[in-house]
Amino acid sequence: MILEYSTNKRDLKQLSFTADLVVIGGGIAGTCCAITAAREGLKVILVHDRPVLGGNASSEVRLWILGATSHMGNNNRWAREGGLIDEILLDNLYKNPESNSLIFDTILLDKVLAESNIKLLLNTAVFEVSKKENSISSVKAFCSQNSTLYNIEGAYFCDASGDGIVAFQAGAAFRMGAEAKEEFQEKFAPTAEYGELLGHSIYFYSKDIGKPVKYIAPDFALKDITKIPRFKSFNAKDFGPWLWWIEYGGRLDTIHDSEEIKWELWKIVYGVWDYIKNSGEFPEAENLTLEWVGHIPGKRESRRFEGDYMLIQQDIIEQREHYDAVSFGGWSIDLHPADGIFSEKPGCNQWHSKGIYQIPYRSLYSKNVDNLFLAGRIISASHVAFGSTRVMATCANSAQAVGMAAKFCFEKGLKPSELSNKEQIKQLQERLIYNGQYIPNVVVKDRENLMDQAKLTASSQLNLSEIPPNGPLLDLIHSAAQMLPLGEGKIPKLTFWTFAKAPTKLTIELRISSKTHNYTPDLTLKRKEIELTEGYQHLILDFEEELKSAAYIFICFLKNENVQLQYSDFRTTGILTVFNKTNPAVSNYGKQSPPEDIGVEEFEFWTPQRRPNGHNIAMKIDGGINLFKVENLLNGIQRPTFQPNAWVSSADDRLPSITISWDEKKAINEIDLYFDTDFDHPLEQVLLTHPERKIPFCIGKYKIVDDNNKIIFEKEGNNQTINRIKFDQNVKSKSLTLILEHPDDNITAALFEIRCYS
Numbered sequence: 001m002i003l004e005y006s007t008n009k010r011d012l013k014q015l016s017f018t019a020d021l022v023v024i025g026g027g028i029a030g031t032c033c034a035i036t037a038a039r040e041g042l043k044v045i046l047v048h049d050r051p052v053l054g055g056n057a058s059s060e061v062r063l064w065i066l067g068a069t070s071h072m073g074n075n076n077r078w079a080r081e082g083g084l085i086d087e088i089l090l091d092n093l094y095k096n097p098e099s100n101s102l103i104f105d106t107i108l109l110d111k112v113l114a115e116s117n118i119k120l121l122l123n124t125a126v127f128e129v130s131k132k133e134n135s136i137s138s139v140k141a142f143c144s145q146n147s148t149l150y151n152i153e154g155a156y157f158c159d160a161s162g163d164g165i166v167a168f169q170a171g172a173a174f175r176m177g178a179e180a181k182e183e184f185q186e187k188f189a190p191t192a193e194y195g196e197l198l199g200h201s202i203y204f205y206s207k208d209i210g211k212p213v214k215y216i217a218p219d220f221a222l223k224d225i226t227k228i229p230r231f232k233s234f235n236a237k238d239f240g241p242w243l244w245w246i247e248y249g250g251r252l253d254t255i256h257d258s259e260e261i262k263w264e265l266w267k268i269v270y271g272v273w274d275y276i277k278n279s280g281e282f283p284e285a286e287n288l289t290l291e292w293v294g295h296i297p298g299k300r301e302s303r304r305f306e307g308d309y310m311l312i313q314q315d316i317i318e319q320r321e322h323y324d325a326v327s328f329g330g331w332s333i334d335l336h337p338a339d340g341i342f343s344e345k346p347g348c349n350q351w352h353s354k355g356i357y358q359i360p361y362r363s364l365y366s367k368n369v370d371n372l373f374l375a376g377r378i379i380s381a382s383h384v385a386f387g388s389t390r391v392m393a394t395c396a397n398s399a400q401a402v403g404m405a406a407k408f409c410f411e412k413g414l415k416p417s418e419l420s421n422k423e424q425i426k427q428l429q430e431r432l433i434y435n436g437q438y439i440p441n442v443v444v445k446d447r448e449n450l451m452d453q454a455k456l457t458a459s460s461q462l463n464l465s466e467i468p469p470n471g472p473l474l475d476l477i478h479s480a481a482q483m484l485p486l487g488e489g490k491i492p493k494l495t496f497w498t499f500a501k502a503p504t505k506l507t508i509e510l511r512i513s514s515k516t517h518n519y520t521p522d523l524t525l526k527r528k529e530i531e532l533t534e535g536y537q538h539l540i541l542d543f544e545e546e547l548k549s550a551a552y553i554f555i556c557f558l559k560n561e562n563v564q565l566q567y568s569d570f571r572t573t574g575i576l577t578v579f580n581k582t583n584p585a586v587s588n589y590g591k592q593s594p595p596e597d598i599g600v601e602e603f604e605f606w607t608p609q610r611r612p613n614g615h616n617i618a619m620k621i622d623g624g625i626n627l628f629k630v631e632n633l634l635n636g637i638q639r640p641t642f643q644p645n646a647w648v649s650s651a652d653d654r655l656p657s658i659t660i661s662w663d664e665k666k667a668i669n670e671i672d673l674y675f676d677t678d679f680d681h682p683l684e685q686v687l688l689t690h691p692e693r694k695i696p697f698c699i700g701k702y703k704i705v706d707d708n709n710k711i712i713f714e715k716e717g718n719n720q721t722i723n724r725i726k727f728d729q730n731v732k733s734k735s736l737t738l739i740l741e742h743p744d745d746n747i748t749a750a751l752f753e754i755r756c757y758s
């Protein structure tokens with residue numbers, strides 16, 4: 001029994017900790033930063049004020065993690081973010097293809113708990129910062145659950161708290177609101193009338209319980225639904241992130257007025273539900289109950305802190321190159337009217353770039369606090385650029401770069417800003433790429449990789465001469481294009497199969513992208529008009545055209561309702577069909593037609609279909625495409641770019657294998673394999689479900705044998721992009737043979753990279 005006498009005052013229990021890196025905020029950004037740094041050997045403390053990790057992606061808010069793939073709705077092909085966020089989302093796909101938010105919480109918790117270098121403090125809010133000269137020396141945090149005050153010292157700090165609680169208190173330069181057009185010549189900069197801040201949102205989930213449910217709204221619920229100009233857009237089936245436009249607070253202080261904003265959002269949500277249940281407009285809502293309402297709002301925007309570089313609109317639209325690129329983005333520039341749900345304007349104003357863009361390292365640390373990194377939505381970007389960088393897979397990707405940068409700074413005793421010279425950046429990029437980070441247009445050779453001295457042979461390699469006509473015949477109701485990678489030189493003759501319901505003229509265009517690394521087919525090289533008679537026929541196409549450099553070509557069959565195209569069930573890495581279709585969820589209406597003066601380009605969207613749909617167009621290719629060579633495994637690129645970059649086996653190779661040989665025995669203690677987990681496919685972790693637990697292109701089962709044919713490693717059930725195999729004792733061998741399971745009758749085996757280290 002504890003019995004204490006009256007006293008004037010008591011102190012809280014206090015605990016002190018020290019870390020190499022202290023990460024504040026366990027949203028997707030903070031979590032990815034902490035895990036990355038911990039895996040690199042830093043002692044990390046992750047302080048998070050909520051009971052579960054994930055921030056806006058957690059079950060407390062329930063937003064889907066999006067990034068450059070943009071729900072597969074824009075022209076960014078093979079653009080899913082690599083590295084840690086990829087690992088997390090593939091794990092989630094395996095354990096939680098139904099996209100249950102509570103299960104996603106446990107995936108993040110598991111990931112952090114697996115790292116012995118991380119001390120995780122949940123329910124713990126940082127509220128005070130101490131500095132020595134220009135650096136943060138410690139932060140204070142309080143956990144209301146265990147009534148404990150923490151004093152946490154660190155060598156480096158990463159603010160991933162969304163509002164930038166630590167950066168703010170440490171005196172870091174920041175901005176809140178929108179820059180005027182003139183400051184950076186950003187033509188899309190909003191006016192004060194449109195508003196300078198994005199507001200908060202609260203989501204709800206509904207559920208059919210199979211019997212009528214009567215709903216009595218709380219007294220504080222909004223009574224007059226017509227106060228919401230778009231109230232007619234509500235319906236009985238949309239909930240969760242589909243109702244992202246229940247947004248409020250962009251005219252208020254989105255930090256200090258957050259509680260007022262939350263009350264207004266609750267008022268709206270319960271008022272909307274009252275309208276759905278009790279207005280009589282939605283009889284189909286009779287059996288629906290309100291299953292969940294967010295208790296805290298998702299916050300979109302508040303402070304943005306200044307680094308040595310501020311990303312701006314032109315970086316995104318012109319896809320400007322940066323010597324210190326460490327990450328990338330590809331979501332549209334997505335601004336919202338500050339009046340949110342009460343605005344007469346559309347809920348968002350999204351403009352896409354023609355491809356993905358680089359994010360420089362100099363945007364990821366404070367320009368004036370010496371040991372402070374920035375991660376998440378607070379990175380150094382103008383309001384307009386933030387409109388794109390703010391999505392969570394992009395935040396995760398940049399935060400991985402921060403976690404890695406912290407390791408280098410710690411090892412070398414550098415300030416974050418001192419890591420930004422070219423030589424240091426190269427090392428940072430190299431280490432990030434080794435860990436699966438994709439940095440557009442950056443290839444850094446790893447000098448330690450033994451593959452540079454190896455000879456490679458494969459049991460087969462695909463010469464793509466036929467995409468067999470074993471799939472469905474489908475109406476050409478939307479223009480469809482087959483994407484094919486080609487080398488420089490003459491475009492091969494192609495044969496297709498069509499069925500015409502009536503005599504008609506079919507238009508076929510040969511297009512490429514004006515920028516080699518993009519997949520926006522904005523240059524038409526040739527156009528052919530072909531008279532079709534009624535019935536099934538094969539078309540031989542010779543465009544008589546040369547490619548000046550290697551690129552993806554688009555064979556575009558323009559919409560014709562009298563025509564059906566023969567498709568194939570055959571799929572292979574680096575080959576896709578795309579359609580000139582719409583996807584209103586990401587403001588894709590087939591073509592982006594911006595007003596003239598907003599600094600954004602006009603172009604068409606050609607987008608693929610989600611699995612299990614998405615067949616290739618059947619065809620014969622004269623001479624075949626012979627770009628799926630085993631040498632691709634050495635080029636250091638782990639996804640298709642303007643070339644497939646993968647080794648692919650031939651379709652009839654039932655026991656695909658690759659042999660790596662050296663002139664002399666090597667002592668090997670690490671082998672890394674980079675599989676194809678279809679970087680074209682987004683892996684949303686809420687609401688949208690997925691048809692499979694493992695990406696079909698990813699090889700699940702394989703073994704590695706040495707020069708004595710002894711199995712040195714075997715794996716079953718692989719669902720991950722990167723397999724890092726480490727041996728307790730070096731394997732000494734002149735050769736290694738990797739024997740892979742043939743994935744499927746209609747899918748070829750593929751691999752992007754192999755690395756070996758002593």
Ligand SMILES: Cc1cc2nc3c(=O)[nH]c(=O)nc-3n(C[C@H](O)[C@H](O)[C@H](O)COP(=O)(O)OP(=O)(O)OC[C@H]3O[C@@H](n4cnc5c(N)ncnc54)[C@H](O)[C@@H]3O)c2cc1C
Nearest residue numbers: 025027049055056066126161162201298299300376377392
């Ligand atoms: C309604 C809405 C819709 C959106 N739609 C999408 C979408 O569809 N897809 C997408 O990818 N992105 C979307 N975004 C953007 C995205 O969610 C945010 O930009 C992103 O979450 C920012 O990541 P973050 O890690 O910086 O912040 P957060 O996810 O907010 O995480 C920061 C965490 O830090 C914690 N924290 C704050 N203060 C402290 C403190 N003092 N001590 C300890 N911890 C603290 C917070 O509790 C929070 O959980 C949307 C945002 C909103 C609000």
